[in-house]
Amino acid sequence: MSSNPQQKRVSRQTWRFDQNVRLQSSAVAVGPKEGEGPLASLFDVIHDDMYASQDTWENAERKLMEDAVSTALKKAGVTGQDVDVILAGDLLNQNITTNFTAEKLEIPLLGMYGACSTSMLTLATATALVNAGYADRAVAACSSHNATAERQYRYPTEYGGQKPPSAQWTVTGAGAGLIGIGGTGPRITYATLGKVVDMGIKDPFDMGSAMAPAAVSTFLTHFQDTGREPKDYDLIVTGDLASVGYPIVKELMLAEGYDMDGVYNDCGLMIYTPDQDVFAGGSGCASSAVVTYSYIMDQLNRGLLKKVLVCATGALLSPVSTQQGNSIPCIAHAVALEGGQ
């Protein structure tokens, strides 16, 4: 009998992975500020300058993604030749970090873009392809860099523009995961894809508020589709809602009958300490990627966490669209990771 397509899906938006697909290894590379944060001991590569010994910030971001992917492969004892496909994205125009990194690694590339949701967008899609047999091994990766993102999305860093407290600090870092069937590492069991949600917010310095409803939409879909509740997870994280968006999600979820208290955190709040001068907290693709592929992976592998839901949130704005008066469309993709056998 051939595969029954119904097994693969719980609903329109929620995929089930039934083939013992695992996050077999992962790695992260970060910049200096992240290297001074509370999770630093779990990071694989810490560069002590923003240039990561390269000649431009853009090249530094490539180095971060390359470091993350090559370290993840090394941990698993494989090379780029053993990987069938890389699904990756970043925040730079034309996904340029991803393109150059895939070139260097010589791995067939499926380029993806979901702003800061890219971490789970790539992990979900890579897992679906592995589960279905379209790849034996796939890599999911993404990156962001504070200086490349600032000058592209807002103002060049040298301009020294003032920011309101609702602004966030783009994480300098990259994370990569190696996905395959069997072996060790957390099982990847579900993914819930997001729809674009737009509440009419137009302020690019307040992305936490813009993204919170997208996270809520994906959480509600996930819980309804799987029959799970927040308490079925040891930890639920959003990607980069930080101190503005985080309480909005808690409140909106409670209003929908889901108490997230005690189980919910945000990667943008976990990656820095409050005294690190990061406005409302971390943001960028790397916020959720770095926390997932270091701390969460470590906790799952050590049995300290059993079930984790990572919901990566993306603000799908462009400088042109906000200047033209458009609001900020947002999206969130969630992936469930489960430790043990």
Next chain:
Amino acid sequence: MSSNPQQKRVSRQTWRFDQNVRLQSSAVAVGPKEGEGPLASLFDVIHDDMYASQDTWENAERKLMEDAVSTALKKAGVTGQDVDVILAGDLLNQNITTNFTAEKLEIPLLGMYGACSTSMLTLATATALVNAGYADRAVAACSSHNATAERQYRYPTEYGGQKPPSAQWTVTGAGAGLIGIGGTGPRITYATLGKVVDMGIKDPFDMGSAMAPAAVSTFLTHFQDTGREPKDYDLIVTGDLASVGYPIVKELMLAEGYDMDGVYNDCGLMIYTPDQDVFAGGSGCASSAVVTYSYIMDQLNRGLLKKVLVCATGALLSPVSTQQGNSIPCIAHAVALEGGQ
């Protein structure tokens, strides 16, 4: 017995679709210049101005993608609610056309970016997800717009910069395909994913030369993986190599022992007539998308073509990367379409 993963793949880069997955319907929307071209009678929507009755070019591009997707759905007698996922991308920063279109259509979004290879990148990935049962129906879509692309990638149109003859004309248009199992329409049988190929070319006004080796790389992989030869296809097209890249591909393929003569064409050469003042020919995501989702679809459905291989070529440059002295990494993804039962 559960599915045998080996059935899904021929090799690292070539996927086989074994579940009677079909391009059930497709549609295209274009601007005025394309509406005066040789394929115009096959286009679903032709806007007679570059603004498509919108207030900005960016909004016009959204209108094109929305027109293409909604017309494709209408032809199949379904609505956005019947579609599980849209895989789409465009050339604008942050994939903004795609994001706003997915919002309007209320379909869960997997955003993708592969420059002008996005047409086949999205079709290949959507087909894999449908073949595997992760979606009953998926939409693949992409768009480009001459005026939005020119001001983003090169100079604002009003600047009136001179261009060399090797430059290409970005197609204003969008194409969309509805992918599902069974029904009518051409079968989607194989996809060959590309690796990033970089021959060191740095001139953003000569993308045909930069992209040709990526097309050759994907063609060689496809023919080796499937055991097929050029003559097994009635038509093989590249996406947008135009008059500069097209003869390079023919020559390089011949040197590798594959005679493409009589079977090979390029969408960038097919979409305009030589007297339309388009430099070397058409380019942009929409070049291959518009030709595939109008002319090729029509020919396959009418039995005038039996087997077609579409190889969409993407120049993965950014204005920042070329200004920083980087060369232009390129990629090509190919999809095989077969008519009849």
